[in-house]
Amino acid sequence: MAIMMPASNQAVLDRRDAIVTALRAIVPGEGVIDSAAEMLPYESDGLMAYRQPPMVVVLPDTTEQVSQILKYCFQSGDATIMSLI
Numbered sequence: 001m002a003i004m005m006p007a008s009n010q011a012v013l014d015r016r017d018a019i020v021t022a023l024r025a026i027v028p029g030e031g032v033i034d035s036a037a038e039m040l041p042y043e044s045d046g047l048m049a050y051r052q053p054p055m056v057v058v059l060p061d062t063t064e065q066v067s068q069i070l071k072y073c074f075q076s077g078d079a080t081i082m083s084l085i
Contacts, residue, residue, distance in 0.1 A: 008055075016055055019076075023058050026068045033057040 012019070024032045033039055034056045044051045060066045 013055065020056050022072055023056060023069065026072060027058055027060050027065050031059045031061065031065075033059070 020032060020034050033042075036053065039054055039057050042057045043053045058069060060069060
């Protein structure tokens with residue numbers, strides 16, 4: 001039995017640029033990774049049971065940034081964003 005990832009939400013993927021811009025406003029500098037090559041280490045867990053490239057990787061430095069990221073995702077009205085980040 002193959003492990004399958006859930007289908008991507010195209011509406012969220014269509015807003016990728018806006019999502020990345022919003023996340024960069026919360027986590028400046030190198031805290032937001034959005035290039036395919038730099039996201040490769042984040043495409044699987046430690047077990048590597050399956051691989052799925054993330055839409056974006058966010059590496060917050062503070063609890064305030066984590067709070068702001070969660071608030072942004074909640075206010076955007078689509079919980080799917082959290083599974084893609």
